[in-house]
Amino acid sequence: MEKEILYKYFEGIASPEEEDAVYRWLDASSENEGELLKEREFFDAMILAGSMEEDIAGKSVISGVIQVPLIRPWMRDVLKIAVAVAITVACGLYFYVSEKKEMLAAMNTVTVPAGQRVNLKLSDGTTVWLNARSEMVYPAVFSGTKREVKLDGEGYFEVEHDKECPFVVHTQKCDIEVLGTKFNVEAYSDSEEFSTSLMEGSVKVTDNAALSASVLLRPDQEVHFKDGRLLVSSIGDYDHFRWRDGLVCFNDVAFNELMKRFEKCYGISIVIENKNLEEYSCSGKFRISDGLDNALRILQRNAKYTFERNEDNSIVYIK
Structure with a gap:
């Protein structure tokens, strides 16, 4: 992973595509997680170093020697806070990474x-x-x-x-x-x-x-x-794929093949006992939401049969 992208990610200015690239790289290997944390620590150290350089910007030179102002007590407190913030950010990043991995695994x-x-x-x-x-x-x-x-x-x-x-x-x-x-x-x-x-x-x-x-x-x-x-x-x-529209469509389909499609659709077993239906083919379309009984009643108009369910409605017998 390019460090420039990681640093933009740390600063919160990475694009959605760059953020996604970081997440994919992070998930690709456990070693990448350790590398990311190290880069974050280095990034925080650079920020702290930059802050200290700004603090000593008022330095003076005597006899060619750089004189660094004394660090007063209040400055020590500021540095302590800065270090604490850096540690907090690193820890927060670690837990964020862990949560991200959990989310990716969910x-x-x-x-x-x-x-x-x-x-x-x-x-x-x-x-x-x-x-x-x-x-x-x-x-x-x-x-x-x-x-x-x-x-x-x-x-x-x-x-x-x-x-x-x-x-x-x-x-x-x-x-x-x-x-x-x-x-x-x-x-x-x-x-x-x-x-x-x-x-x-x-x-x-x-x-x-x-x-x-x-x-x-x-x-x-x-x-x-x-x-x-x-x-x-x-x-x-x-038309076979119009189930997305809530339809069962069939054209010159054997009766037993259509019953197999109904079995898949409605999660029920259909037993054909009427041998006269072996040679029967049919065409048409039904709304799935109208139910199996409605479809079987409509098909009865062109084919002579009766149907009934067993006691627990798990099987339909066509006679």
């Missing part, structure tokens, strides 16, 4: 209930939408060389560009690394399915079970995890 967790969605903005300006039954863990303040979050569920990310600090989404099956982009991730831990769909920029998707296996997506591409492999294809239907 993690937030957002859990989205079934049938709901959440929109939030992270400390770096990145915008995230979380779908129903999703959970994301993220730091209160990003630090270090990467911006990292953990996702269980489905999320749509609009990442602020920072080539020096990549954004990484950790999921159970794969990690997604980006610099600045828009993409959707579906990675529920209670499902075998995993997908990442890219709208803008580029993302690198890596299989956690085989770190050498990774793919680089271009816009309008998506990757699915199937049979232990990452398979890349073109995005077929962007």
